Amino acid sequence: MKAAVLTIGTELLIGQVINTNAAFIGEMLTKAGVTVTESVSVSDQPDDILDAVHRLMQKNDVVITSGGLGPTSDDITKALFCKYFKTELIFSDETYQNIEFIFGRRNMKLGELNRQQAMVPAGAIVLKNSLGTAPGLVFEKDKSILIALPGVPFEMKQLMTDGVMPLVKQKYKLPEYHQKVFIVFGIPESHLAERLASWEVLLENNHAELAYLPSPNGIRLRVTLRNISTLKADVLFEEFHASLKVLIPEHLAATEDIPMSRIVGKMLLDKKLTLAVAESCTGGYIAHLITSIPGSSVWFRGGVVAYSNDIKTDFLGVNNNDIMQHGAVSQEVAEQMATGAMIRLKSDYGIGITGIAGPDGGTPEKPVGTVWIAVATSEKVISKKHVFGDNRERNIIRASVMALDMLRKEILLND
Structure with a gap:
């Protein structure tokens, strides 16, 4: 039909x-x-x-x-x-x-x-x-x-x-139709396709249709099965899932079509853990993604938009000497922002993010799109530098989702 x-x-x-x-x-x-x-x-x-x-x-x-x-x-x-x-x-x-x-x-x-x-x-x-x-x-x-x-x-x-x-x-008599979406994050589409060559053969042998759907929020792998029973479809989807866990374990974020904020939220909720954020270049976008989820108040303590340096130092406890020596966009500042958010807002995890969203403000050493992201726990702080590009809106989205994915991976490591 x-x-x-x-x-x-x-x-x-x-x-x-x-x-x-x-x-x-x-x-x-x-x-x-x-x-x-x-x-x-x-x-x-x-x-x-x-x-x-x-x-x-x-x-x-x-x-x-x-x-x-x-x-x-x-x-x-x-x-x-x-x-x-x-x-x-x-x-x-x-x-x-x-x-x-x-x-x-x-x-x-x-x-x-x-x-x-x-x-x-x-x-x-x-x-x-x-x-x-x-x-x-x-x-x-x-x-x-x-x-x-x-x-x-x-x-x-x-x-x-x-x-x-x-x-x-x-x-109309409609055919059986089954769809499954796998969320993949942190790998370019071309590299993903190379790693999933054998997986694509598995899908083809089972008459499954595959679509790669990339976005700043990750890559959705949409798998479609037609004209088979629900029971048979469930068995095949589980087989496809098991294969993905072997091929891309570090990048497979979810087995349903949900954003990274919901993925992280479910993990925190299940483990009865909480999160606080300190944002500079993203201007509260991470907090926006989180608070768009009903019930997020159970696991989200709150956030600070530390756009100016004095908010970073006075409220979050960032060392002013580190800002003067390394700049506001630096590993040292991002890590202290994450720790400060965690301590001040009394949470189990803290995210700190600082960068140059653009279109202005870049330098040869720190071009537009440079972002430092840190995730803090009571025991350690991890951080990573990214250079996303020259589009302000896209930089904010990508940096926010990347920060949440860093948190996701850290939660998995702490299992």
């Missing part, structure tokens, strides 16, 4: 809005065993929308659209779909009652534009939107169906989960 995703809105094409809807819809369909053939974005121009709908409907069993169902003048999708499917708008009491309920809950008064949202195409299946005023719509033509969803992300997600996926699973 094949499907396509069509996201509608000029704002998506000009970079004003990031198209997260297409990614979510594609992921939901893929996990259900649907083959997503393409994802297309078009402008708000009527001809562009209709041309895309016609082409995609001819090639796919299902087309899911997002956008253009709102109450304003630029929301033209519903009228265009009436034209394409040769139908007309009729008033839906059920949809209007839902709109009344939503406005009543918000203590707001309905306007005429909101009443018009209760006009739905005759013959279409209406999917209730419990979070907004624009319902989802399902059309059928020549054995293919089109499902129109609102563009507001949280409304679209609710409709995909509660309305679209049950409908698709009921209407």
Whole structure:
């Protein structure tokens, strides 16, 4: 069974809005065993929308659209779909009652534009939107169906989960689909591929599909198995995992698609240990990654953004002579920052990070991208120098994740 995703809105094409809807819809369909053939974005121009709908409907069993169902003048999708499917708008009491309920809950008064949202195409299946005023719509033509969803992300997600996926699973017999993600960190993609040559043969012999997905947060190895039972898939995934542990034990960080902050958090939580951070060049980004995790207060004591040298010396206890002799970006300062965070915030582990994020501030001896990272325990301090590059945003992300990975490895050594 094949499907396509069509996201509608000029704002998506000009970079004003990031198209997260297409990614979510594609992921939901893929996990259900649907083959997503393409994802297309078009402008708000009527001809562009209709041309895309016609082409995609001819090639796919299902087309899911997002956008253009709102109450304003630029929301033209519903009228265009009436034209394409040769139908007309009729008033839906059920949809209007839902709109009344939503406005009543918000203590707001309905306007005429909101009443018009209760006009739905005759013959279409209406999917209730419990979070907004624009319902989802399902059309059928020549054995293919089109499902129109609102563009507001949280409304679209609710409709995909509660309305679209049950409908698709009921209407089509979907193949067995199983996916496993392994998180690898601290090794370039090309070097990883060389070390995993025998592993790739193992996957190929078992008809598994492999994708390398690199990012500043590490490399995701996505393995897909099709048309086999869950029991058989679990056995194979365990075999693949065992092989990875032999081939890249120091780089295999997780067997599920989670960020490094969650990986470290689970380790600290399991061992009833705590962490504190002292950040300079990352400006609190490590603490941001950690506090984005619900429940992280159990294992995260807190952090200090020690951007100026006097904060490093006065609060964290960094020796001013070391700053004068070695510079703020140095092994000595990073190690003392890590120890200071651990002591002042009374934690089991401390991370210290200092560097030159860029684009300015570099020297021939310490170019932009130079970062010192340290991890402290009550017994020792380890540290490492990195030179990441000249992009400030990327340097902050890479340095933060690298610091968490250093902590991960240290926790493993202390097992």
